[in-house]
Amino acid sequence: MIVNIIGTWIAAGLTIAILSFLYKDNPLYKFAEHLYVGVSAGFGVIYVWAFDLKPMLIDRFIENQGVERWILLVPAVLGLLMLSRWFGKIGYLSRLPLAFTVGIGAGLGITASIQGFLLPQIQATLLPLTTINNIILVVGVITTILYFYFSRDFKGPFKYLLELGIIFIMVSFGASFGYTVMARISLLIGRIFFLLSDWLRII
Amino acid sequence: MNFWQRLGALDRRIIYTVVGLAVALPLLLKIIMPIRVSEPVLNAYKTIDELPAGSVVMISIDYDAASEPELQPMLIAVLRHCFKKDLKVILTGHWALGLPLGEMALNKVAAEYNKKYGVDYVNLGYRPGYSALMVGIGREIRDFFATDYRGVPLDSFPFMRTVHNYNQIAVLVGFEAGATGDAWVQFAGARFGQKIILGATGVVAPDLYPYLQARQICGLISGLQGAAEYETLVKSIGTATLGMPTQSILHGLIILFIIIGNISYFITRRRKK
Amino acid sequence: MRNQLPLIIVFATGLLVIVTFFIPHEPFGSLEQRFLVWYSIVAGFTMLLGLDSLVRYHLIKIRDRRSGWGYSLVLLSGLFVTLILGFYSWARYQSPFKLGSPFMYLYSYVIIPLQATMFALLAFFIASAAYRAFRARTTAATLLLVSAVLVMLGRVPLGGWLWQKIVSLIDLLPGTNLSGLKGLEVFARISDWIMDVPQTAAKRGIYIGIVLGGIAMSLRIILGIERSYTSGS
Numbered sequence: 005m006i007v008n009i010i011g012t013w014i015a016a017g018l019t020i021a022i023l024s025f026l027y028k029d030n031p032l033y034k035f036a037e038h039l040y041v042g043v044s045a046g047f048g049v050i051y052v053w054a055f056d057l058k059p060m061l062i063d064r065f066i067e068n069q070g071v072e073r074w075i076l077l078v079p080a081v082l083g084l085l086m087l088s089r090w091f092g093k094i095g096y097l098s099r100l101p102l103a104f105t106v107g108i109g110a111g112l113g114i115t116a117s118i119q120g121f122l123l124p125q126i127q128a129t130l131l132p133l134t135t136i137n138n139i140i141l142v143v144g145v146i147t148t149i150l151y152f153y154f155s156r157d158f159k160g161p162f163k164y165l166l167e168l169g170i171i172f173i174m175v176s177f178g179a180s181f182g183y184t185v186m187a188r189i190s191l192l193i194g195r196i197f198f199l200l201s202d203w204l205r206i207i
Numbered sequence: 208m209n210f211w212q213r214l215g216a217l218d219r220r221i222i223y224t225v226v227g228l229a230v231a232l233p234l235l236l237k238i239i240m241p242i243r244v245s246e247p248v249l250n251a252y253k254t255i256d257e258l259p260a261g262s263v264v265m266i267s268i269d270y271d272a273a274s275e276p277e278l279q280p281m282l283i284a285v286l287r288h289c290f291k292k293d294l295k296v297i298l299t300g301h302w303a304l305g306l307p308l309g310e311m312a313l314n315k316v317a318a319e320y321n322k323k324y325g326v327d328y329v330n331l332g333y334r335p336g337y338s339a340l341m342v343g344i345g346r347e348i349r350d351f352f353a354t355d356y357r358g359v360p361l362d363s364f365p366f367m368r369t370v371h372n373y374n375q376i377a378v379l380v381g382f383e384a385g386a387t388g389d390a391w392v393q394f395a396g397a398r399f400g401q402k403i404i405l406g407a408t409g410v411v412a413p414d415l416y417p418y419l420q421a422r423q424i425c426g427l428i429s430g431l432q433g434a435a436e437y438e439t440l441v442k443s444i445g446t447a448t449l450g451m452p453t454q455s456i457l458h459g460l461i462i463l464f465i466i467i468g469n470i471s472y473f474i475t476r477r478r479k480k
Numbered sequence: 481m482r483n484q485l486p487l488i489i490v491f492a493t494g495l496l497v498i499v500t501f502f503i504p505h506e507p508f509g510s511l512e513q514r515f516l517v518w519y520s521i522v523a524g525f526t527m528l529l530g531l532d533s534l535v536r537y538h539l540i541k542i543r544d545r546r547s548g549w550g551y552s553l554v555l556l557s558g559l560f561v562t563l564i565l566g567f568y569s570w571a572r573y574q575s576p577f578k579l580g581s582p583f584m585y586l587y588s589y590v591i592i593p594l595q596a597t598m599f600a601l602l603a604f605f606i607a608s609a610a611y612r613a614f615r616a617r618t619t620a621a622t623l624l625l626v627s628a629v630l631v632m633l634g635r636v637p638l639g640g641w642l643w644q645k646i647v648s649l650i651d652l653l654p655g656t657n658l659s660g661l662k663g664l665e666v667f668a669r670i671s672d673w674i675m676d677v678p679q680t681a682a683k684r685g686i687y688i689g690i691v692l693g694g695i696a697m698s699l700r701i702i703l704g705i706e707r708s709y710t711s712g713s
Binding site: 458 | 501509515638679680
Binding site for chain 1: 482485486487489490491492493494495496497498501515516517518519520521522523524525526527528529530531532534548551552554555556557558559560561562563566567570575576577583585586587588589590591592593594595596597598599600601602603604606610620621623624625626627628629630631632635636673674675676677678679680681682683684685686687688689691692694695697698699701702709710
C-alpha cells in the first residue's frame with residue numbers, strides 16, 4: 005500500500021536523521037530529537053485518557069450505582085490535586101495525592117523486598133559447601149556485602165576478604181558490561197536491518 | 208607520532224564507519240550460524256511446553272521501541288510456541304510506549320496459527336502504577352481491567368470468564384527492559400506463587416541471574432542470543448537468528464578494538480617511561 | 481496542617497498495606513484493594529505533570545523568537561498532531577491502539593524509528609569507547625576486561641566457531657587427536673559459569689545491600705522521619 009511505503013520512507017528518513025549525529029550535531033538531528041519529545045508527550049496524554057481516565061474513572065462512574073459511584077470522586081480529586089503543581093500558589097495541595105502514593109509504595113515495597121528478595125535470596129545462599137561452585141557463590145555474596153559495608157581501609161586478614169570482594173564485583177561488572185555491549189549492538193543490527201530490508205529491500 | 212600512538216588516537220568517525228560496515232555486510236550476505244541453546248532458555252521453553260492445552264499464559268510487555276530488536280523476536284517466538292500448543296494468551300504491559308509492539312506481534316502470530324481474538328487471546332492494555340496492579344491482580348483482575356484495550360468487557364470473552372487472579376494463570380512471561388521484572392518476581396511470584404519466566408535485554412539480564420539461581424523464576428531468555436535460542440527451539444527462524452552472525456562479528460570487532468587499544472596503550476606508556 | 485496531613489496519610493496508607501500483608505481478611509483486604517485501584521488512577525495523573533512546563537517553555541521560546549525556536553515549533557506541532565490523531569483514531573476505530581489507525585501509523589513510522597535509533601547510536605559510542613578508553617590500567621580493570629571479553633565470546637556463535645578453529649589448529653600437530661573436544665564449546669561454558677556463579681554472587685551481594693537500604697528508607701518514610709517527598713512544591 006502506498007501509505008505504508010510513504011511511512012517506511014518517513015521512518016528511514018528519521019532513522020538517518022538520528023544517525024547523522026554520529027558525524028556531528030546538526031539541524032536534521034535536532035529536528036528529529038524535538039519531534040520525538042513532542043510526539044512522545046502527546047502519546048503520554050492519550051495513554052492517560054485511554055488507559056486511566058476513561059476506563060478507570062469515567063466508564064466506572066457511568067456503570068456503578070450508589071456509594072460505589074460517588075466514592076470514585078476521591079481518586080478523581082486526588083488525581084486533580086496532583087496537577088495543582090501547575091498553579092504555583094496551590095501547589096502544596098499536590099502533597100496529599102503524593103503522600104497517598106508514597107505511603108502505598110513504601111508499604112508495598114517493604115513487604116515485597118523482604119518476602120520477594122531478601123528471604124529467598126538469603127535462603128538460596130545457604131548452601132552446603134560441598135561443591136566448588138557453592139563455595140564460590142557463598143564466599144562471593146559475603147565478601148561483596150562486606151566490601152560495601154566496610155569501605156574503609158583495613159589491615160590484616162580482613163583486608164584480603166575485602167579484596168576478594170572487589171574481585172567478585174569486577175567480574176560481575178565485566179559480565180554486565182559484556183552484556184551491555186551485546187544489547188547495544190543488537191539495537192544497531194535492528195535499525196540497519198530495517199534500512200536494508202524494509203526500506204531498500206535488498207535483503 | 209609513531210604508528211602505535213597514531214593507531215591509539217584514531218578518529219572516532221573511522222571507528223564508526225568500520226562498525227557500520229561490520230553490521231551491514233554480514234546482513235547483506237545472509238550468513239546463518241548454528242545456535243547453541245543454553246539452560247535458562249531451555250528451562251523457559253520446557254515450562255511452556257509442558258503446559259496442557261487451554262492453559263492461560265499472561266504476557267507482559269515491559270519494554271518499548273528502544274529494545275524492540277532484542278525483545279520483539281523473543282515475544283514472537285514465545286507467542287508461536289503458545290499458539291502451537293493451543294494455550295490462551297492474555298497480553299498486558301507496563302511500558303506505555305511499548306504496548307503497541309505487543310499488539311503488532313499478536314496480530315502477526317495469531318494470523319499464522321488461525322487464532323481468534325477473544326477466543327484464543329486478548330489484549331488488556333495498560334494501567335498506571337504497576338506495583339499496585341501486580342498485587343491487586345492477585346485478588347481480582349477485573350478491579351483493574353474491567354475491559355480489554357478497546358473497552359470490551361472481559362466477561363464477553365469465553366476463556367476470560369474463569370480468569371480472576373493468578374490462580375488461573377499457569378505462567379507469566381515478562382519481557383523486560385527495566386526493573387518491572389523484579390516487581391513481577393517480588394509481587395506476583397513471592398506473594399502469590401505465580402510461576403514466572405522472564406525475557407530480558409542484555410542490559411537487564413545479568414541482574415536477573417540471582418532470581419534464576421534461587422529458582423524464583425523458571426527460565427530466563429536474555430538478549431538477542433536468547434531470542435535466537437528460543438527461535439531455534441520452536442523451529443522458526445526469525446530476525447534474532449538472522450542477526451546473530453552480525454552480532455558475532457561485532458563482538459569479535461569490539462574485542463579486537465579492546466586488544467589494539469591496549470597494545471597501543473602499553474607500547475606508548477613504555478616508550479614514555 | 482499543611483505539613484501534618486501528608487505525614488498522616490503516608491503513615492496510615494503505609495501501615496494499612498503492611499497490616500493487610502499479614503491479615504489479608506476483611507476489612508483490610510477489600511480496603512487495600514480499593515486503595516490499590518486508586519493508586520493506579522492517581523499514578524496516571526503523574527504522567528501529565530511535566531506537560532505544562534514543557535508546553536510553557538516552548539511557547540515562550542517561540543513567542544520571543546529565541547534561538548532554536550523553530551525546533552520548539554516542531555516539538556509542539558508533534559505534540560498537537562499526536563493528540564489530534566489520537567482522539568480522531570479513538571472516534572473512528574474504537575481505540576487509538578487499533579492497528580491501522582492513524583495513531584498507530586504515527587507509532588510505527590515515527591516513534592519506533594526515532595526511539596530505536598536514538599538507542600542504536602550507543603553501539604557506535606560503546607565501540608569507540610572500547611577502542612579508546614578500556615585500558616587494563618589496574619588489576620581490577622584487567623579483571624573487568626577479561627570477564628567482559630569471555631562473556632562476549634561465549635554468548636555468541638563466534639565462541640563456538642573460534643573454539644573449533646583452536647582445536648583444529650592443535651590437531652595439526654603430529655600425534656594429537658582432539659577432534660572429540662570440538663563439541664565442548666569451552667567459551668560458552670566459561671561464559672555460562674561466569675554468569676551463574678561469580679556474577680550471580682556479586683549481584684546478589686550488591687542487591688541485598690540495596691534492598692536493605694530501600695527497606696530502611698521506606699520505614700523512615702512511613703514513620704515520617706524522611707520527608708523530602710513533601711518538598712518541591
